[in-house]
Amino acid sequence: MIEGFFKRMSVFLFVLCGLASFLSGAEAIDNILADKLIPLPKKAVFNGGEWFKLSDSAQVGVKTFLNLSEEDKSRIGDIFESYWDAEPGIEFSTCEDMKDADEEAYKVSVSEKALEISAKSHAGVLHALKTLRQLAEPMRGTLKTEAYIIPQCAIEDSPSMKFRGMHITIMPETKSFEVEKKVRLAAYYKFNYVVLEFWGCYPSKVRPEFNFENPDLSRSDIKRIAGVAKELGVCLIPQMTVFGHASGSMFRSGKHSALDLNPEFAPLFEPTGWTWCLSNPHAKEAIKDMALEMWELFGKPEYFHIGCDEAYDFATCSECAKADKKELLKNHIMYFRDLFAKAGVKVMMWHDMLLEKEDPRWKGMTASAKPEQGLKDLYKELPKDIVVCCWEYAYLPKDENAPVFPTGKFFADAGFNTLMCSWTSAKNTDLMGKFVSGNSLYGMMGTMWYNDFGEPFQKIYMQTAAAAWGGKPPRLEEGQKSFLRRLNFDRHLRQVSIDMGMDKMEQSGRTENQSVPRFLY
Ligand SMILES: [Zn+2]
Structure with a gap:
C-alpha cells in the first residue's frame, strides 16, 4: 500500500518535473531569441x-x-x-x-x-x-x-517618441572608422538623430587655429559619414559650443585646443579659457565662421546644437563683469538662434545655465547658473523654437509608474521643445523614457562623453534604444543574465563593422585594443 503510494507519487512528480522543464525550456528558447x-x-x-x-x-x-x-x-x-x-x-x-x-x-x-x-x-x-x-x-x-x-x-x-537621438563625442584621438561605426550602430538600433560634438578637433578650414589636429578625421571623412547617416535614415547634427566648454576639451584633461598652441587668442576667452568672452565681438565672429562651416559640411541639417552648458567662469573678465549678465547671454544665444533661423534651422542647447543651482526646485538635479548672474528668468525671453536638451543623469523619480523629471517638465511647460538626455544609469534611462513618452515630450537623447568604449558604450546604446522605443528595458544590471544580450550587442557591432569593410583588429569590437582602453579616467 505504502509502496504503491510512493510509486504513484514518483510518476506524478516525474510528469510534473517533465512539464516544468518543458515550460522552462520553451521559455528559455524565447529568451534566447528575444535577447537577439x-x-x-x-x-x-x-x-x-x-x-x-x-x-x-x-x-x-x-x-x-x-x-x-x-x-x-x-x-x-x-x-x-x-x-x-x-x-x-x-x-x-x-x-x-x-x-x-x-x-x-x-x-x-x-x-x-x-x-x-x-x-x-x-x-x-x-x-x-x-x-x-x-x-x-x-x-x-x-x-x-x-x-x-x-x-x-x-x-x-512602433517608436514611443519622434526624436530618438545619440550624442557622440569626438576627441583628437578618435578615428573616423569609430565615428562611422557608432553612427551605423545608432541607425541599426533605430535612432533617427546623431549629434557629433568635437572636443577641440573639428578640422576647420576657415579657423584652423582653434582646433587640435585629428590625424584620422578629415573634412571629407565627416562629409562622407553625414552621407552614410542620411542613407541609413539618420540625421547627423553638428555641435559647436558657443558658450562654456570653449577650451574644446574635457574638463578632466586640462587641455585647451586654442590657447595651448596659439596663446595670442586669449582675449576671445574668459581669463581661465573655459568660457568664450561674450563681450568680445571677435569671439562671436570666430564661432560663427566655424559653426556655419560645420553646418555646411554636415549637409545643412535641420538642427544645429550650440552647447551652452557648464559655463563655470562666465563673465569673470574685467569687461563681462561690468555687463548685465542676462542681457549678455541673451544677445549671444539670440545671435546664433537668428543666424540659423534664417536658414530654417532650429538650434538646440543644453539646459543647465538657464537654472540656478541653489533653487530648491532643482534639488538633486542639474542646474549650473549662479544667483549673482541673474539668469533664472532668461528662459522667458528666449523663443520657443529653441530645443532645450535637459541632461539629468542621476535623478530617479519617486513614482516609477508616472515618473516626472522636474527640470524637463519645467521647460516643456514653458513651451519649449524639450529633449531629455540620459547617460549610463539603466534605471534613470528607463524612467526618463517613460516620462518622455507619457508626457509627449519632444524626445530623448543618450549621451556618451568619455564613456564611449567598452561596457558603458554597450549600456548607453542598449538602454537608450529601449527607452526610445518603449519596449522592455535590457536589464543590464542583472549580472550574468545580461551576458547573452551583451554578446548580441557585440554581434551587431560586428555586423556594422563588416558592412564598413573592417580589415584590422583595431577596428573591431568595443575597444581599440584587447585590454587597454584608449582613455583612462
Ligand atoms: Zn569677457
Missing part, C-alpha cells in the same frame, strides 16, 4: 516549428499603407542581398490595416513557408528589416554560410 533583439519590440512572440529559410526562392511579402516608390522597392531588394545574400521574389502591395499606425510602425509575420512585413511607410519596412537581421542566423551544419534562417514569429513595434 535590441531594442526589444513591444510584441515579440515566437511560435516554434521549422525555421523559415531565406533563399532566392523564398516567399516574401511587403505590404504598406503608403505606396512605395520604385527606388524604395529597389532599395529593399538591395537590403535582402546585403544582409542575407539572397534575392527572393518580393511581392509589394498596399494594405489598409496600417492606416492609423505610427509613420514608423511595422509588423513582421514569419511562418515556415512565408515572411511578411506590414508597415505604414518605407521607414517602417526598414525597421522591420533591421529586426529580422538581428533575428536571423546562418543555416546550421555547413562549413561556411550558405543561407540564413529565421524563427517563426509575430512581431509588432
